Amino acid sequence: MSKHFKIPAIASSEITPEPVYLKRRALMQAAGLAALPLLGGVSRAAQGEETTGGAPLAYREPDSAAGGFTTGEQATPYADVTAYGNFYEFGTDKGDPARHAHQMIIDPWSLEVDGAVRKPGKLHLEDILGGFDLQERIYRLRCVEAWSMVVPWVGFPLADLLQRFEPGSEARYVAFETLYRPSEMPGTRSFTSTIDWPYREGLRMDEAMHPLSLMAVGLYGKTLPNQNGAPVRLVVPWKYGFKSIKSVVRIRLLEKRPRTTWESLAPEEYGFYANVNPNVDHPRWSQASERRLPSTLFSPNRIPTQMFNGYAEQVAHLYKGMDLARNY
């Protein structure tokens, strides 16, 4: 983050270590104090670890009355959420994003929105971090590879962003693209990479407008570490993790369904919908259960996978009448 950029509306200079943050949140929820804006945990840099992200954000607590905005399940520790993941631009090893993503320059940043909108335009870093009403959303994230986490994201509904650009009635799909900057992304320079960069994703318009579809700018109360998709990434909690595209620089509204990265690579393995479904196995492995991080060889922490990742009540109606085994 550059010196010129100021995180808006931070009232306190208080910094709270991670375990204290979790405990305080639980205490405040128990005490019914959830309406107070909270500040996040201590920066990892202050603990002597190299990381990016970590500037505190001001946000509202999740609306517990709204279905799916929070979960009683235990959040995956910050260390696991930030150390283990997929961000192929930085390599295919689960530790590569944490090792290499600090090379990605995120300030300045611009996110272009165009296509079937009445007011095409751009958002800059300060608009992304300061121009929306930020809320916490505690979501399950289930990777197609059968590992999962629970993440306290901070962000705003994708619908809030799209509405600013006034989608036309012809807009039926939304296409997303990640930054593609080979000089900062060793994974894109790899000769073994078969991905046609940039990384691309897409949603149907009704999926994009669903209140659970989130543009995340932070986790654990702080701006996103680069490896988790700084400065802004999509989070669609009822779909496999690959739909939740990181470090977004372009959003286009379209009449036709866009080509997406994993579907293009292996259409018989990764579909456009990619709804979490324990009854439809991946051709090479079962999707009936998942390893909830932290997970080790001796303590795998395997749990059953839920239909729509536990969000069936909120989203099943979007797919009424569709054959989910064919539209995987």
Ligand SMILES: Nc1nc2c(c(=O)[nH]1)N[C@H]1C(S)=C(S)[C@@H](COP(=O)(O)O)O[C@H]1N2
């Ligand atoms: N640009 C981009 N976005 C991406 C990916 C990627 O390789 N590149 N991997 C996806 C996959 S497979 C998963 S499971 C999630 C992981 O997000 P996390 O590292 O924040 O847990 O990011 C998704 N978004």
Ligand SMILES: [Mo]
């Ligand atoms: Mo994934």
